[in-house]
Amino acid sequence: MRYLPLTPADRGDMLSAIGASSIEALFADVPSAALLDGPIESLPGHASEMAVERHMARLAGQNTAAGEAPFFLGAGAYRHHVPASVDHLIQRGEFLTAYTPYQPEIAQGTLQMLFEFQTQVARLYGCDIANASMYDGSTAAWEAVAMARRITKRGKALLSPGLHPHYAGNIKTMAKFTGDQIVYDAPSLSADAGEDALIAQIDGETSCVMVQYPDILGRLPDLAKIAEAAHAQGALLVAVVTEPVALGAIRSPGELGADIVVGEGQSIGVGLQFGGPYLGLFACRSEHVRHMPGRLCGETVDASGKRGFVLTLSTREQHIRREKATSNICTNSGLCALAFSIHMTLLGGTGLAALAAENHRLACLAADKLAELPGVSVLNDSFFNEFCLVLPTDARALVRDLALDGVLAGVSLGRLYPGEEGLANGLLVAVTETTSEDDIDALVTAIREKLA
């Protein structure tokens, strides 16, 4: 077997060295009733590299890749161009095949990268500090709710209707077990991002108000107004950003008063990957550092006085605190953080702004063309690179039909909010720099034909 270096002769020599008659004899502690006497017969045997590649390629070929079709899906996962150098560098074995940097003297590469990543995330979000990443945006959002409870010692979290429903779903699941009270309703098809209605619900029991920016329908809520109202009641504002490219064009949540900012980093460097692995970003004010979940990398010096980096403040974490830890999280999303950091280093602030401008330009173009279709309207007054179309028909069925014609039209609200009849005609359309003007025309034509 190509991944196993021991030869039959090695095995024989080693068994004699340890005084065992066979490898099976080393499994003597397993109850005999549970020890199999040979390979599991219903499963196939080993296969060559070529055979495995052929099998996997066949499965891959049964999907419509985003790049093969005019493609307009978003809703928390965005298709952006990732420069070739990013994927090349993350495949260097020293990054790919390293472990969590528990031995910092021989892990400075990973640690310095994490320190740079933390700084990039903090600056992007307009916050003081950031951690070394979480699993994804949705799990980071739950961790923010739990952190707000620890800081405010209050148990009621108010989630904006504009929060991604999967994020809300995850938070509701976790809250069932921790006893947090969660206030959340699905959005309605309105251009109003609902700041006033949300503010009216904040009270003295509220730990945090969680607001997505841009929100699930692409609208841009006024975070500053919500921050002020939350702070007046002693509650925190948690901002959620599912499309980080937007922050090249719009003001950062930290600057607008958010106390904690979390989100998905997948847009920068990571790729679509059918939903995972993704990259949870987590940033906050420095005064709350000891309430933060997840790994943190900090600067220090070595015994010879040279600057170096280590994992730090681990007294918050499970391997030290066990049942008293701030979170049970152990693994983060290190390699995705590296991809994000490399891509962000290529872009820089000016590149991010230019990328955001191009996304917005194409999205405006698409919105204008789609709005001309009879019976179709654009819901949004404001948006970045994603907006909500209101169709004269059920959007989920239309998306399914268009996929058969080779157009991946967007994410229907019916898929995101099953059973919400008032939303069934909503279609989220995302446009990025990878979308060509021909793609936009193809979408307009395809919808026109289906609606005719």
Place this chain on the structure above:
Amino acid sequence: MNANPSGWRPSTPEAVTLDGEGAPTSTGNRALMLEEGLIFEIGSLNNCGVDLPTPSAETSTRLGGMSRSTPPALPGLSEPEMVRHYTRLSRQNYAIDLGLFPLGSCTMKHNPRLNEKVARMAGFADLHPLQPMNSIQGALGVIDELAHWLVTLTGMHSVAMSPKAGAHGELCGVLCIRAALEARGDPREVMLVPSSAHGTNPATAAFAGYKVEAIPAGDDGRIDFAALKARLGPDVAGLMITNPNTCGLFERDMIAICEAVHAAGGYVYCDGANFNAIVGRVRPGDLGIDAMHINLHKTFSTPHGGGGPGSGPVVLSEALAPYAPLPYVTKAADGSFELVEEGDEGAGESFGRMAAFHGQMGMFTRALAYILSHGADGLAQVSGDAVLNANYVLRALEDVMEAPFAHAGPCMHEALFSDEGFAKGFSTLDVAKALIDEGFHPMTVYFPLVVHGAMLIEPTECESKAALDEFIGALRGIVERARAGDEALHLAPLYAPRARLDETAAARKPKLVWSD
């Protein structure tokens, strides 16, 4: 022979004696070992390594008054500068690709490059999670095929694929237990966790609302079964047990333990971090467990990536299966696949969603390629070789290092030593740092907590006998130096990119972001 006109001649160098660090260089570099500044020091706010259209100043925006006036303060680098920065950083890392990485319980095995290639096929990598089902049949097929392998290899009823890492999988399993207990109107308060458990176990149980009580280890490194039986009762929701355990030993009483917990009305969660020791030879379902997460990044070799991403599918017994999280994949009579999501038929008793989308697809493709490569026969050889390698290390070192449970028989995939009776004045930390200078990654140190100064060595099946012999020789050499009172051991590592780092100072006044 004509002389080279430039004056070049083949030469023989003068003999040099290397003494400690040698002479300083003006750059601080050491030939191939290059010091590298931070991107904030070497980059500029106006530099960019991507060619993008210049934004037109006149373009009107629809940003609802939220436009920013200046770009974020993020430095950029051109592509060649960027490639050099990260290449230099990479060279300051130890990695499996460089050498033996015997981190006990972490399972650092070779990452086959076929798996990287497969994960990057456009039909997997360039797929949006919310595409309509008719455009993702192959992706759902991958999830279904991997799920079939996981269920069959573990002898369990079903598997929840969406958890994003081991600890997330633990949470999934414990939430299934809590949901099942609540469904039968018997909510319980206590989760039992052996004192040798990973820290994630008590953290997970506490998160799920349970009071955590520790069960001690017996003299043989296994759970004290009598103490466990004595504690079982109507308030105990279950037991979280690692098998093989963190001392590298198989829990001999596992079947009886599961029976006792079940008789008391509780469930057994197995931490599957060490499933790689028994894969293909023992099905945990045959032992009687109710739930177990599988770290795809351990047993099935998806890369650790310097700390993730992981992936932690959870296999479940028939009793817990109805409560599994959303979404999951089902196969229709016509062979087509569907995702069951919120509001769909069959979503009824699920405890809900644990993350956006459907799990770590990029890890599923890699793990499936690994599993298909080995097949059922190869996987049994994997666990066999892993256990053989660990026992070889155990027996080769037990005469010079204290192996607290070696008398109790063979170990499984990892060999546990302690610093009990070690050379006076030297600790586990000194051994670990000295191994760095010898060119190895240290073993897991100070875990598990049940022995003093633990050193947990997991060589994995991916090491040759020659590599193990070299490692064993290095470790024996370090022990000899300690016994001879070689104070220089306290200074190790001397040859790494950094000497020992001041972790206390880092925590006292945390500096977590760069500032000038």
